[in-house]
Amino acid sequence: MNLQNIRNFSIIAHIDHGKSTLADRLLEQTQTLSKFQMQDQVLDSMDLERERGITIKSHAIRMDYTAPDGQIYELNLIDTPGHVDFSYEVSRSLTACEGALLLVDAAQGVEAQTVSNVLLAMEHDLFIIPVINKIDLPGAEVDRVVMQLHDLLGVEEEEIVKISAKEGIGIDKLLAAIIDEIPPPEGDPDAPLKALIFDSIFDQYRGVVAYVRVFDGVLEKNMPMRLFSTSQNYDAEEIGTLKLKRIKQQSLSAGEVGYLIAGIKDLEDARVGDTVTGSANPAIHPLPGYQEVKPMVFAGLYPVSSDDFENLRSALEKLRLNDASLSYEPETSTALGFGFRCGFLGLLHMEIIQERLDREFDIDIITTVPNVEYRVRLTSGEQVDVQNPAEMPPAGNIEDIAEPILDAQILVPSEYVGNIMRIAQDRRGHYRTTEYIDPTRALLRYDLPLSEIVLDFYDRLKSVSRGYASFDYEYKKHQAADLVKLDLLINGEPLDALSAIVHRDKAYEWGRALSQKLKALIPRQLFEVVIQAAIGAKIISRETVRPFRKNVTAKCYGGDITRKRKLLERQKEGKKRMKQVGAVEIPQEAFLAVLQMEV
Amino acid sequence: MNFGLYIHIPFCHSRCPYCDFAFVVGKNHMAKRYMDAVIVEMQTRMQSLGTLPVFNTLYFGGGTPSAIPPGQLNRILTNAKSAVSPDAEITAEANPNDCEYFEKLYEYGINRLSLGVQAFTDRALKALGRFHKASDAIVAFQAARDVGFKNISIDLMYGAPGQTLEEWAKSLQRTIELCPEHISVYGLTIEPQTNFARRLQKGQLDVPPETDQAEMYMYAIDQLEAAGYTHYEISNFARSGFASRHNLNYWHDRPYLGVGLSAHSYLDNRRFWNVRGLKTYMQRVEATGYAVEREEQLTPTQHLLERIMLGLRQRRGLRADFLSHPKIHKQYIAMTNQHLLERTDNRVRLTRQGLLLADLVCTELVREL
Ligand SMILES: Nc1nc2c(ncn2[C@@H]2O[C@H](COP(=O)(O)OP(=O)(O)O)[C@@H](O)[C@H]2O)c(=O)[nH]1
Ligand code: SF4
Ligand SMILES: [Mg+2]
Numbered sequence: 001m002n003l004q005n006i007r008n009f010s011i012i013a014h015i016d017h018g019k020s021t022l023a024d025r026l027l028e029q030t031q032t033l034s035k036f037q038m039q040d041q042v043l044d045s046m047d048l049e050r051e052r053g054i055t056i057k058s059h060a061i062r063m064d065y066t067a068p069d070g071q072i073y074e075l076n077l078i079d080t081p082g083h084v085d086f087s088y089e090v091s092r093s094l095t096a097c098e099g100a101l102l103l104v105d106a107a108q109g110v111e112a113q114t115v116s117n118v119l120l121a122m123e124h125d126l127f128i129i130p131v132i133n134k135i136d137l138p139g140a141e142v143d144r145v146v147m148q149l150h151d152l153l154g155v156e157e158e159e160i161v162k163i164s165a166k167e168g169i170g171i172d173k174l175l176a177a178i179i180d181e182i183p184p185p186e187g188d189p190d191a192p193l194k195a196l197i198f199d200s201i202f203d204q205y206r207g208v209v210a211y212v213r214v215f216d217g218v219l220e221k222n223m224p225m226r227l228f229s230t231s232q233n234y235d236a237e238e239i240g241t242l243k244l245k246r247i248k249q250q251s252l253s254a255g256e257v258g259y260l261i262a263g264i265k266d267l268e269d270a271r272v273g274d275t276v277t278g279s280a281n282p283a284i285h286p287l288p289g290y291q292e293v294k295p296m297v298f299a300g301l302y303p304v305s306s307d308d309f310e311n312l313r314s315a316l317e318k319l320r321l322n323d324a325s326l327s328y329e330p331e332t333s334t335a336l337g338f339g340f341r342c343g344f345l346g347l348l349h350m351e352i353i354q355e356r357l358d359r360e361f362d363i364d365i366i367t368t369v370p371n372v373e374y375r376v377r378l379t380s381g382e383q384v385d386v387q388n389p390a391e392m393p394p395a396g397n398i399e400d401i402a403e404p405i406l407d408a409q410i411l412v413p414s415e416y417v418g419n420i421m422r423i424a425q426d427r428r429g430h431y432r433t434t435e436y437i438d439p440t441r442a443l444l445r446y447d448l449p450l451s452e453i454v455l456d457f458y459d460r461l462k463s464v465s466r467g468y469a470s471f472d473y474e475y476k477k478h479q480a481a482d483l484v485k486l487d488l489l490i491n492g493e494p495l496d497a498l499s500a501i502v503h504r505d506k507a508y509e510w511g512r513a514l515s516q517k518l519k520a521l522i523p524r525q526l527f528e529v530v531i532q533a534a535i536g537a538k539i540i541s542r543e544t545v546r547p548f549r550k551n552v553t554a555k556c557y558g559g560d561i562t563r564k565r566k567l568l569e570r571q572k573e574g575k576k577r578m579k580q581v582g583a584v585e586i587p588q589e590a591f592l593a594v595l596q597m598e599v
Numbered sequence: 600m601n602f603g604l605y606i607h608i609p610f611c612h613s614r615c616p617y618c619d620f621a622f623v624v625g626k627n628h629m630a631k632r633y634m635d636a637v638i639v640e641m642q643t644r645m646q647s648l649g650t651l652p653v654f655n656t657l658y659f660g661g662g663t664p665s666a667i668p669p670g671q672l673n674r675i676l677t678n679a680k681s682a683v684s685p686d687a688e689i690t691a692e693a694n695p696n697d698c699e700y701f702e703k704l705y706e707y708g709i710n711r712l713s714l715g716v717q718a719f720t721d722r723a724l725k726a727l728g729r730f731h732k733a734s735d736a737i738v739a740f741q742a743a744r745d746v747g748f749k750n751i752s753i754d755l756m757y758g759a760p761g762q763t764l765e766e767w768a769k770s771l772q773r774t775i776e777l778c779p780e781h782i783s784v785y786g787l788t789i790e791p792q793t794n795f796a797r798r799l800q801k802g803q804l805d806v807p808p809e810t811d812q813a814e815m816y817m818y819a820i821d822q823l824e825a826a827g828y829t830h831y832e833i834s835n836f837a838r839s840g841f842a843s844r845h846n847l848n849y850w851h852d853r854p855y856l857g858v859g860l861s862a863h864s865y866l867d868n869r870r871f872w873n874v875r876g877l878k879t880y881m882q883r884v885e886a887t888g889y890a891v892e893r894e895e896q897l898t899p900t901q902h903l904l905e906r907i908m909l910g911l912r913q914r915r916g917l918r919a920d921f922l923s924h925p926k927i928h929k930q931y932i933a934m935t936n937q938h939l940l941e942r943t944d945n946r947v948r949l950t951r952q953g954l955l956l957a958d959l960v961c962t963e964l965v966r967e968l
Contacts, residue, residue, distance in 0.1 A: 526939070526959055549810045550813040551959045554787075554834055555783075555788075558862070559603075559849050559865065561849065561865070562872070565904055568961060572962055
């Protein structure tokens with residue numbers, strides 16, 4: 001294909017502004033799929049994605065479009081994940097494009113993710129086509145959104161495409177804009193091969209399938225090739241383009257987007273952001289911007305039944321085949337036994353993994369309260385990274401503890417600015433700036449400790465702004481803070497899975513709330529259960545669960561032994577779902593108690 | 600050979616607010632037809648057993664067996680005669696208000712009477728929704744003695760709404776004064792879907808706190824043991840030689856045949872039970888001779904669970920070799936260290952403390968099974 005006739009682009013949008021719906025319309029309009037083949041939101045292929053209406057993994061699809069002037073264009077739509085947890089993947093996907101459609105909901109207007117997406121797209125020098133979607137809605141405020149886009153991008157009304165993805169209004173105009181305005185890819189087909197891996201998936205039968213964008217040179221079938229980050233050599237067994245199915249091709253040349261199968265066994269070896277080059281005539285430098293994806297949020301995953309430990313390991317192994325950003329290491333907890341400390345990109349990522357373990361593998365797991373990674377300077381001058389609060393070195397050996405700080409942006413109607421500021425302050429946010437996107441909407445920027453948003457921050461934001469606040473962030477730095485380790489003791493034994501690192505000013509309140517919550521969740525037992533919260537040796541709160549005084553069935557009635565046995569069987573199974581800590585039985589919910597705490 | 604026969608008589612004079620047994624009220628006109636069905640079922644069962652069984656106990660339970668004319672019970676006794684051993688224990692549960700029937704019951708061969716007294720204070724009786732008075736119960740007991748019963752059991756219930764330890768002590772004291780051969784002491788249990796359960800949920804039922812209930816139970820054990828009764832099962836006390844042989848069959852894992860609606864049977868490692876509805880029961884028996892609702896074949900684990908559960912309920916305890924099971928031993932040791940279980944020769948039983956927590960101890964013991 002002539003480079004002049006290729007367009008590579010993404011759709012960027014705040015969640016629910018209609019990205020998936022628009023993708024569907026484009027596929028339909030370009031006759032990539034017949035109406036008959038259309039299944040709503042074709043690109044969201046995992047069940048979980050379709051259910052939650054978010055795109056977790058990026059996808060790419062090629063559309064061959066015959067323009068009204070009779071010319072045939074190759075349009076490569078590179079879908080991006082729709083959540084901030086996956087911002088690195090978004091960034092890599094954008095690298096593969098020359099342009100982006102910035103989709104804004106006509107009723108909602110610009111939101112936090114819109115802003116951050118614009119910034120990302122600009123960083124990648126993409127040509128941005130502003131698109132207002134959902135103009136069919138009765139509540140559409142097209143003029144207001146035009147103003148917002150004008151403020152954000154400096155664009156004039158005529159440059160903005162107005163559509164309804166749902167009703168199929170304005171799609172022709174949008175296709176015309178894509179062809180007229182998004183620059184065709186550049187690249188030198190005669191230079192040494194450079195292709196970017198912008199996504200990779202694991203195919204049960206074929207191993208790793210890497211999605212690539214060729215920048216220079218030609219990727220040819222069967223050529224020997226190499227990955228920059230690992231210097232491993234492979235043969236390009238199969239290459240091709242992506243429709244809904246893979247379509248084999250003999251080659252992909254500069255500017256084109258497609259897939260590559262090269263006998264790569266492990267997803268980790270085909271990392272997103274890596275560069276593919278030829279083994280015979282390798283490029284000297286890789287494409288810029290490759291980073292290793294680092295997990296931000298950590299939690300312990302433990303099988304409820306210790307017999308499931310190996311099952312959990314193999315489930316995590318399998319999940320990781322599809323998701324190289326998931327990390328896990330075996331760990332042990334005195335309370336929970338053998339499990340894994342897992343690293344996630346963010347909370348949504350964590351939820352997704354939990355849900356997949358449950359749905360696809362049917363393993364009952366207990367997840368400990370998520371925490372962030374602390375960088376601890378010891379008095380010895382050494383530095384350690386702590387991903388599990390239970391492993392925090394003794395206070396006496398610590399010089400200081402640094403925690404991850406986010407650059408956070410909160411976009412909110414001006415009347416809620418006060419509420420938002422209060423929450424941000426509560427969460428130890430450090431105020432930076434306020435900008436007005438339009439007279440009624442403010443963009444607040446804060447430096448915010450990641451640990452403070454791990455629990456319920458997003459819900460709180462939504463609830464104090466009647467659902468209008470939107471929120472986005474990226475990692476900024478680690479910064480020292482006055483943090484202490486808070487332990488929870490059950491009958492004097494520390495319950496390591498509930499240890500937490502908290503700010504000293506919040507420790508007392510935290511300890512008390514946690515002990516009270518546990519008191520409500522731990523059932524009465526044969527003996528008294530004492531719940532204490534402590535910082536070091538200092539007890540800061542104490543609750544007790546009274547023991548049973550009497551628990552005995554009066555009568556086995558009229559030979560009905562079955563009924564009593566069934567009761568016993570049920571109680572016995574109930575015990576299996578509890579975790580035994582010392583002699584105390586603790587229900588699984590207790591380990592999540594912290595998640596529901598109102599502190 | 601120990602083999603029990605249970606006959607369920609579902610008729611009651613009125614509904615007790617805590618009761619979740621299978622009973623019917625105001626249907627006494629159906630008694631004849633019901634007993635016809637019971638006899639049919641009994642005969643079909645006995646025929647299917649092959650050789651004629653020999654029952655060493657026969658038990659009329661309810662419901663309220665004394666609520667229907669004794670002649671109806673006699674039909675069973677005559678019919679089953681050849682299958683009942685001459686020295687069998689033959690029990691009928693009876694209501695204190697039905698004492699005019701006692702003479703006939705004795706005459707027909709019933710040799711053990713179990714009186715549903717519940718309390719010897721009018722306040723508690725009222726709180727429990729019973730219609731007899733304390734004085735009726737005393738009269739009934741005397742009547743039973745007078746007609747010749749040499750084996751009488753009294754059922755008592757502690758933990759009635761509003762009950763105090765003093766009030767309970769009074770009931771116990773009067774019971775001991777009557778010198779029955781056997782006493783059952785049940786704690787009031789609020790079963791789901793009963794009138795009491797609904798009232799409790801609405802906060803309209805003043806059940807004594809758990810600590811008081813524990814105290815009442817312990818007090819009963821002390822008093823009855825001091826009065827010469829042997830505490831042989833969690834809720835049962837007897838003078839020497841008067842432990843309920845019928846109930847021991849249940850607890851000793853021995854076979855029994857239950858006839859009548861909702862009755863349970865245990866034969867050849869199978870447990871089965873009849874339907875609960877009066878009409879359904881009668882229609883099914885009339886059509887097929889049987890009215891089984893469900894049946895289960897016990898797995899080895901289920902069987903073991905039952906042996907442990909029933910063994911622990913007895914004061915002589917459980918054979919110690921049950922506890923050497925690899926999945927039980929650890930918990931057994933732990934429970935012993937917590938003074939909830941104790942060893943006597945080659946048996947293991949609940950301690951006094953353990954008695955109060957019997958269900959928890961049992962669950963804990965078998966948690967790994
Ligand atoms: N009325 C209207 N609804 C739309 C339009 N486009 C998308 N939607 C609806 O908006 C919701 C979110 O759309 P979706 O494509 O899943 O958004 P995404 O999260 O950006 O992928 C869905 O309920 C769509 O049906 C539109 O043009 N008009
Ligand atoms: S008399 Fe017995 S069976 Fe009848 S309702 Fe009362 S407790 Fe239940
Ligand atoms: Mg979507």
